[in-house]
Amino acid sequence: MTIEDRVEALERRVRALEDHVAILNLLARYGPTVDAGASAAAAALFTGSGAYDVGGMWRADGREALTALFDGETHQSLIRTGSAHVTTAPAIEVDGDTARAVAHSFVLLRAEDGYRVWRASANHWRLHRTPQGWRIAERYNRELDGSAESRAILARAVTEGA
């Protein structure tokens, strides 16, 4: 291998690592952003046509719908009570300009004495590289209710390797 070949290989590997770290940051930023009530900034973590799909309940398509979702009474009531939207450490698989991630998420909600776990879910993200950096093209979320559907989301961690 020539020195040029080795440098080119390194450039490819470093770019893959940068992609992984950028996606870790993107997903880590979601919870603090929605709990801060920064609805437009939370929507901007998605692509222009990005979607958030909560299986069996609702689907928000595009940043306007996402902003409206975070501005809506359900979400605003959670953050007024005191909420932590936690995304657990994700498994990420980058493939060129797209990527996939799988993780759990849960919401802690302030209660009389401490906090309660209001909701826990399985999540699958499709991500795109954009000129502004990595963004969420689709987040699919399904409550962990023991159903075959919620387990199918998690199974993507196995079958897709992410």
Added chain:
Amino acid sequence: MTIEDRVEALERRVRALEDHVAILNLLARYGPTVDAGASAAAAALFTGSGAYDVGGMWRADGREALTALFDGETHQSLIRTGSAHVTTAPAIEVDGDTARAVAHSFVLLRAEDGYRVWRASANHWRLHRTPQGWRIAERYNRELDGSAESRAILARAVTEGA
């Protein structure tokens, strides 16, 4: 330093970063995989002779025993109820072809109203580089019951630097 020396140093550093990211992915994949009910895939995250040791309760040695564990009634009952096996963001220390990691883990279980935290534990992993990538050689898990033993697991984050 010659350009060859600098490229060689970069190759070493990039490999260390790739190892870290691969182990992050490996540990992140565990929870979604066991909650999906993909028992054989969960066992395949361990080396052929990999072990899962829950101090004071049980120990599963090798992939057959691990698969049987995840197929067993205790685990199956959790995932039918609706469970999230969460591994928190781990501290990882790579040393050549072996590595160590330390993290908390906990299990969320669906209840009448939201979810409850069924169990919370201290964890220490020994990991091996294999031809198929990084795998868990041993996971040692101990419930956080205030005992000296559970704290000793966590203390490995201090003494071993992981």
Added chain:
Amino acid sequence: MTIEDRVEALERRVRALEDHVAILNLLARYGPTVDAGASAAAAALFTGSGAYDVGGMWRADGREALTALFDGETHQSLIRTGSAHVTTAPAIEVDGDTARAVAHSFVLLRAEDGYRVWRASANHWRLHRTPQGWRIAERYNRELDGSAESRAILARAVTEGA
């Protein structure tokens, strides 16, 4: 671009990745270390003059005060009961020899039946590169009580990009 330019660019990018991974490890080590009761080791994750500020409640300045905090009856009582101080996957922004991070944190505490979420908080860290590696210069923590102040901490994930 000459080969020297490309190698120099790679060295810069690899250093940025190493910084990110080192900070992931630093923040991941905090919980296991304080739950292990290793007070001096936990204080050593901060710079010499490092501070832990729990808005509206108390502030510990410097390693001596931090060690005393972890040795104090409040913290010791938590770990005797059985506690998990969890820091969620953080968003990290490195800028030369300083960095910022944002994440949630929560404390699980052993109860009659399983564990309860004793506290959940918003966190912002300022970090410094020291001769011994990355250390916490200041951790600012505020309970998620729905107040404007707790949301302002999280908003730093948005405004500062971390």
